[in-house]
Amino acid sequence: MGTLAKFLLLLAALGIALIALLAAFQTSLLFPRALVGPAPDLPAGTARLELTSAGGETLQGVRIAGRDPARPVILGFGGNAWNAEAMALFLHQIAPEHDVVTFHYRGYAPSTGRPSAQALMADAEAIHDLIAAEATGVIAVGFSIGAGIAAHLAAERALARVVLVTPFDSLSAVARQIYPFAPVGLLFRHDMNALDALERSDAGIHLILARRDEVIPPARAEALVAALPQAQVTRLETGHNTIYDHPEFAPALRAALAR
Numbered sequence: 660m661g662t663l664a665k666f667l668l669l670l671a672a673l674g675i676a677l678i679a680l681l682a683a684f685q686t687s688l689l690f691p692r693a694l695v696g697p698a699p700d701l702p703a704g705t706a707r708l709e710l711t712s713a714g715g716e717t718l719q720g721v722r723i724a725g726r727d728p729a730r731p732v733i734l735g736f737g738g739n740a741w742n743a744e745a746m747a748l749f750l751h752q753i754a755p756e757h758d759v760v761t762f763h764y765r766g767y768a769p770s771t772g773r774p775s776a777q778a779l780m781a782d783a784e785a786i787h788d789l790i791a792a793e794a795t796g797v798i799a800v801g802f803s804i805g806a807g808i809a810a811h812l813a814a815e816r817a818l819a820r821v822v823l824v825t826p827f828d829s830l831s832a833v834a835r836q837i838y839p840f841a842p843v844g845l846l847f848r849h850d851m852n853a854l855d856a857l858e859r860s861d862a863g864i865h866l867i868l869a870r871r872d873e874v875i876p877p878a879r880a881e882a883l884v885a886a887l888p889q890a891q892v893t894r895l896e897t898g899h900n901t902i903y904d905h906p907e908f909a910p911a912l913r914a915a916l917a918r
Contacts, residue, residue: 689804689830689849690774691740692767698744702751710789712765712782716772720762720786723751728758731796731819733916734787734812735761736805743767750800753909754916757798762786776830776849780811787816798822798916799862803875803899804830807851813864814856820863822915825899827875828854828882836876854886864890865915867908874899891915 701721708720721744733754737746747761765782766774783799791797796819801809806826813821827833829852834841857864864887868880884892893911895902902908 686773686775686849689739689776690764690766692774694740695767696740696742696745698742699748701744701748705747708760708762708789710762710782710785712772712778712785714772714778716765717770718762718765718782718786719769720760721747722790723747723759725751725755725757725759727756729795730757731798732758732760732790732794733798733800734790734809735759736783736799736801736808736812737761737764738803738805741802741805746802753913757916758794760786760790776807776851779808780851783808783812784815787812791816800824800912800916801826804851807853810853810856810860811851813860813862818860818862820865820916820918821857821860822865822867822912823853823883824867824912825869825872825875825880825902826853826866826883827879828852828886829879832882833875833879836879854883857883857887857890863918865893865918866890867893867902867911867915868895869897869899869902870894871897872899891918 702723704724706722708722710718733750735746735750737743743761743763747759750759763770764774765772765778798820799809799812799818800822802824806823809821809823829850831847831850834847866883895905895907897905
């Protein structure tokens with residue numbers, strides 16, 4: 660066997676090995692629970708919430724009371740390494756008039772179980788049903804991977820509004836763009852199709868995009884914009900994680916929630 664043929668075989672073997680590793684560890688890569696930071700101190704009077712899923716897992720959450728109980732409840736879904744209580748405090752600081760509810764994702768301590776796209780989307784429906792009965796409305800806010808969960812909820816439940824920060828059209832499309840050499844359609848187990856969900860929703864939609872997003876390819880967010888002409892859109896010249904430090908981000912999110 661010639662040197663070139665051996666080299667090509669080595670490259671093929673390395674490629675297959677890489678694809679096998681990505682497939683085997685996709686859950687850990689997508690849901691990096693070990694990277695979640697500590698919970699902050701929450702305001703006095705914050706309520707602790709608990710929910711048992713249909714499969715028997717225990718989900719833990721918090722509710723921070725707002726100044727005006729007549730406002731819709733903000734239900735937040737964070738990024739895959741964001742502590743749910745830190746997100747609750749952040750949303751409370753952005754919109755102190757509203758009650759804010761967040762839950763630790765399944766498999767993210769102190770919630771039990773193992774995370775998956777399907778499980779987290781099902782959990783979102785159960786969380787909504789827990790709080791919706793006594794609410795004047797629910798606004799779902801999703802950040803990064805949480806945008807897919809919030810979009811799913813908008814298709815399955817009547818929401819006052821859905822606000823998505825650094826969103827995507829589908830996780831499988833994101834994976835295909837990042838890993839063009841991998842057979843994503845065969846191996847990917849955690850798809851969230853935000854575009855399909857939002858096309859089936861009657862909720863008002865606001866998208867906040869990072870033009871220089873280095874985690875979710877900007878084309879995946881722009882695909883949402885192109886397919887959802889009714890959506891309100893804010894684009895900021897920043898990256899995926901630095902968007903929160905952009906001076907126009909907090910006013911944009913506050914305005915989206917106020918609508």
